[in-house]
Amino acid sequence: MKQVHKGRAALAAAALAGSAGLAQADTSAELQELRARVEALEAENQQVTGAPGDFRLGNTAVDIYGYVKADFYYDFDFTQGDTAFVNNIGEPVNATDGEFGATVRQSRLGIRTTTESDFGTLRGQLEFDLFASGGTSELRLRHANVQIGDNWLVGQYWTNFMPLGEYPTSVEFNGPVGIAFARVPQIRYSNSFGDGFDYSLSLExxxxxxxxxxxxxxxxxxNELFTARIAGLAGTIESGGTEVDQTGVTLSGSIRPWDGGLFQATYVDGEALGPLLIGLGDAVVGGQANDVEGYTLEFRQDLGEKWNVGIGYGREDYDLPTSTGTLSFTELETVHVNAFFNPTDNLTLSAEYIFGERNDAISGNTFDGDRVQFAVQLNF
Known part of the structure; x- marks a missing residue:
């Protein structure tokens, strides 16, 4: 459709230009009519192609995006599941001499829309993956939000407390422990001031x-060299008829010291924050808020245009134990070592070694588990 309209506009323009040689034979009204036809065709072409998108519904541009991902993994000591859940390590029921697994549940499908209106640009997002409950591959809502202009976001999106820009890269779904990870319904206001300064406020x-x-x-x-971010959170949590305060702060930053190199780190500290973190420690234990401290470190390096490698470390330390069945934990630790290869722009082959460790708060013993994972991902 785009090429057709461009061709029609060009043809009319050529006719108008050719008419200059016959100016004495053409009347002023005919010239004005040709000019009007060219302007109408150009306006029609602009309306069709004015906003980018895979296709249009009325004056709304629509983009469909996502990826198909197949993961293959092998647990050496304890079965962790298709999300490398370190909390499973140590539980006798999960002990194994080696177990192979595969999943496509991380595959993802999303829709983005862009509409020009009297309120400015309106953007919508609706995104699903296949991580349904009970290990089944059914659609699960990830994001559903509306962005009004450049400042307001309403709906479900990543929590504003999460350092999304400094989240470590991993092949498996979760990534290192020690970092906030949650998608929640919210109302968020974002803006900027000065050169390179941004802020955002939300109710979630x-x-x-x-x-x-x-x-x-x-x-x-x-700026081009580094990023620094601080986020704070305040709320309350109810458990067993008791209400406790939930407060926390996250510090994060990254630096690119040389071409293709990246160092980044996050630190989180607070009370009753367990449900927001990868380790999912209990927020309240025995009527008391469970204080937690966590951090992640990551180094990545590009190796040419098609390869990049990295190592990520994460840790969570709780004051009070969280039960996982026969055991409980106050400490979690993970290491992710991975490599990514992009033979084409939209195809990624990846491999990862994952080490996880947790303690048993009752016996004082520690347990660890090893895992390798390979994946093929096609983006669209």
Whole structure:
């Protein structure tokens, strides 16, 4: 359709230009009519192609995106599942001499829309993956939100408390422990001031039982060399008839010291934050808020245009134990070593070694598990 309209506009323009040689024979009204036809065709072409998108519905541009991903993994000591859940390590029921598994549940499908309106640009997002409950491959909602102009976001998206820009890269779904990871319904306002300074404020639904919203605020500075961000959170959590305060702060940053190199780190500290973290420690234990401290470190390096490699480390330390069945934990630790190869722009082959360790808060013993994982991912 785009090429047809361009051709029609060009043809009319050529006719108009050719008419200059016959100016004495053409009347002024005929010239004006030709000019009007060219302007109408150009306006029609602009309306059809004015906003980018895979296709259009009325004045809305629509993009379909996502990927198909197949993961193959092998657990050497304890079965962790298709998300490399370190909390499973140590439990007798998960002990194994070696177990192979495969999954396509990380595959993802999303829709983005862009519409020009009297309120400015309206953007929508609806995204699903296949991580349904009970290990089944059924659609699960990830994101569903509306962005009004450049400042307002309403709907489900990553929590504002999460350092999304400094999240470590991994082949398996979770990544290192020690970092916030949650998608929640929210109302968020974002803006910028000065050169490189941004801030965002939000009211969000709590990931744990609560009758109150969670309030967050984040401030960030970034340039071509490094990024620094701080985020705070405040809310309440209810457990067993007891209400406790939930507070926390996240510090994160990254630096690119040379071409293709990346160092980044995150640090989180607070009370009753377990449901927001990868380790999913209990927020409340025995009527008391469970304090937690966590951090991640990552180094990545590009090797040419098609390869990149990295190592990520994560740790979570809780004051009070979280039960996992016959055992409980106060400490979790993970290491991810991975490599990614892009033979084409939209095809990625990857491999990863994962080490996980957890303690048993009752006996004082520690347990560890090893895992290797390979994946093929096609983006669209």
């Amino acid at each position: 639904e709590n990931t744990a039982a609560s009758s109150d919203p969670v309030a967050t605020a984040a401030f960030q500075y970034s």
